Amino acid sequence: KNIVILISGTGSNMEAIVRAAANERWPATIAAVISNRRDAPGLKTAASYGIPTFVISHQEFPTREAFDQALQEKIDSFVPDLVVLAGFLRILTAGFVEHYAGRMLNIHPSLLPSFTGLNTHRRALDTGVKVHGATVHFVTAELDHGPIISQAVVPVLENDTEETLAARVLQQEHIIYPHAVHCFIEGKLKIENGRVHIVEKD
Numbered sequence: 522k523n524i525v526i527l528i529s530g531t532g533s534n535m536e537a538i539v540r541a542a543a544n545e546r547w548p549a550t551i552a553a554v555i556s557n558r559r560d561a562p563g564l565k566t567a568a569s570y571g572i573p574t575f576v577i578s579h580q581e582f583p584t585r586e587a588f589d590q591a592l593q594e595k596i597d598s599f600v601p602d603l604v605v606l607a608g609f610l611r612i613l614t615a616g617f618v619e620h621y622a623g624r625m626l627n628i629h630p631s632l633l634p635s636f637t638g639l640n641t642h643r644r645a646l647d648t649g650v651k652v653h654g655a656t657v658h659f660v661t662a663e664l665d666h667g668p669i670i671s672q673a674v675v676p677v678l679e680n681d682t683e684e685t686l687a688a689r690v691l692q693q694e695h696i697i698y699p700h701a702v703h704c705f706i707e708g709k710l711k712i713e714n715g716r717v718h719i720v721e722k723d
């Protein structure tokens with residue numbers, strides 16, 4: 522199976538997936554890591570694992586559609602079974618999302634459906650919720666609303682700052698995201714009426 526991972530920044534989730542794939546000998550290849558930002562530190566990390574890296578800068582395209590078109594062509598040149606968004610900070614067009622329906626995953630740093638969008642840790646602290654977390658989901662046209670594959674919960678502590686809370690959540694992301702991707706690769710995820718079931722294959 523071929524996996525293409527899209528990043529915009531540090532790429533720590535990408536690295537967690539790359540390491541799990543190697544350590545657990547997944548029947549899968551991380552065929553490419555693509556960033557929309559030339560300066561994404563995750564590009565160097567990916568290269569250090571011998572993974573081909575590419576930059577497709579959204580700034581070089583006149584429209585969202587043109588960027589998504591170029592991105593899609595690059596991704597499809599690797600004939601991916603799965604596209605993994607790992608801190609990829611671009612809103613994608615409906616056509617792009619449709620093209621990868623059922624084979625594109627995202628991780629969002631909140632317990633969806635709470636706190637879709639940006640600044641999730643700040644908003645969790647401001648709201649006073651006592652638990653927070655992260656969600657892995659299939660990507661659908663509506664932002665942060667696709668079928669949920671898995672979630673991790675962390676406590677919100679009295680003295681938390683955005684940074685301490687983000688770090689606690691990120692630690693869990695590095696566990697649940699590789700696990701969800703592994704389940705997908707093993708063919709264990711079934712979507713039924715917008716819900717994901719994890720099934721054992723016979």
Ligand code: GRF
Binds near residue numbers: 528531607628
């Ligand atoms: C993660 O918190 C992810 O949930 C969010 O952006 C962050 C990316 O971190 N979408 P990294 O690039 O994987 O280190």
